[in-house]
Amino acid sequence: MxxxxxxxxxxxxxxxxxxxxxxxxxxxxxxxxxxxxxxxxxxxxxxxxxxxxxxxxxxxxxxxxxxxxxxxxxxxxxxxxxxxxxxxxxxxxxxxxxxxxxxxxxxxxxxxxDVGMLDRAFADVATRPGERREVRLADGTTAFLDGDTALNSLMGEELREITLLRGRVWFDVVPDKTRPFAVHAGRVDSRVLGTAFGIDREAGVVTVERGEVAVSDVEVTRGGPVRLTAWQSVALQDGSLGSPVAVDPDQALAWRRGLIILDRVPLSHVVEELSKMAPGRVVFADPALKHLTLSGTFRADDPGAVLEALQSALKLRILSVPGFATLIYR
Structure with a gap:
């Protein structure tokens, strides 16, 4: 039976x-x-x-x-x-x-x-939504890619260059005094010799775990780079690079440990997290819903828990065709 x-x-x-x-x-x-x-x-x-x-x-x-x-x-x-x-x-x-x-x-x-499909197709290293991956670059540097991330790598004789096409990645950079390690992520450029740090292209955020990183805004040259040390972060804010701020080590790079920690973040940011966790578009029936906020700690491999929180905490409704699209409405 x-x-x-x-x-x-x-x-x-x-x-x-x-x-x-x-x-x-x-x-x-x-x-x-x-x-x-x-x-x-x-x-x-x-x-x-x-x-x-x-x-x-x-x-x-x-x-x-x-x-x-x-x-x-x-x-x-x-x-x-x-x-x-x-x-x-x-x-x-x-x-x-x-x-x-x-x-x-x-x-x-x-x-x-799957808006990241084209970026991933032309990348040297990439992950699909819901996939997280650790790779070793040609110079020995470790790169840990979150879901829906794509990057290109060029190891030259004078400079090691990474172009982050989308997503976020954590690097443990092998020291090399003759070849700086540079990461280009949209408007944000980061340059190091040997350190461990994370960078989120869409959010325009750089967070240092160990060592020192010089961060620049490619569209604003005045003032020079912002220098970060261990457990400091900087982000693009209101069209320019902000000042360094201290971050909580347990929360700053939680995504690398498989956790998504949300502290009164707008739903527009929640959607960005969902896009890394599972394939398919997330669409708001009413754009005003993007400004609602959500808090909570979730596993990076459990997008359903985030959707359940939207329903229980914000009384929103969810309509989903797995792998294709999810509609959020009242």
């Missing part, structure tokens, strides 16, 4: 497969072979039809290819009642969901759901 757990897993599997088919059929270049394979999948199990309908309703519109395939009703089981649209697919919510689909199709579904 099939258990409730088995039934739930079957439904989740059908939902994942339906989502994949929804994306593939929305591709204007979808081949006839793809459509034939879709028909075979759809006929294989009545649960596939239900899952496809649910995914289509979820995003506000059934894509044209799937609608044409379903027009004759050959895939329906005659003794199963037609599904009625859910109540939450009305008004502003339906409009927001339809907007997500429009953006996805216009920009290309794959790139829309």
């Amino acid at each position: 099939e258990s409730a757990s088995d039934h739930s897993e079957d439904r989740e599997q059908a939902s994942r497969e339906a989502t994949e088919w929804f994306v593939r059929l929305n591709n204007p270049l979808a081949s006839e072979e793809t459509r034939r394979t879709y028909r075979v999948w759809l006929m294989a199990d009545p649960a596939h039809h239900d899952a496809m309908r649910e995914v289509s309703e979820l995003w506000g519109a059934l894509d044209r290819p799937a609608a044409q395939l379903a027009a004759n009703g050959w895939h329906r089981v005659t003794d199963r009642p037609a599904l009625q649209p859910r109540g939450w697919l009305t008004g502003g919510f339906r409009f927001a969901a339809a907007g997500i689909v429009t953006v996805a199709l216009a920009c290309g579904v794959a790139v829309w759901r």
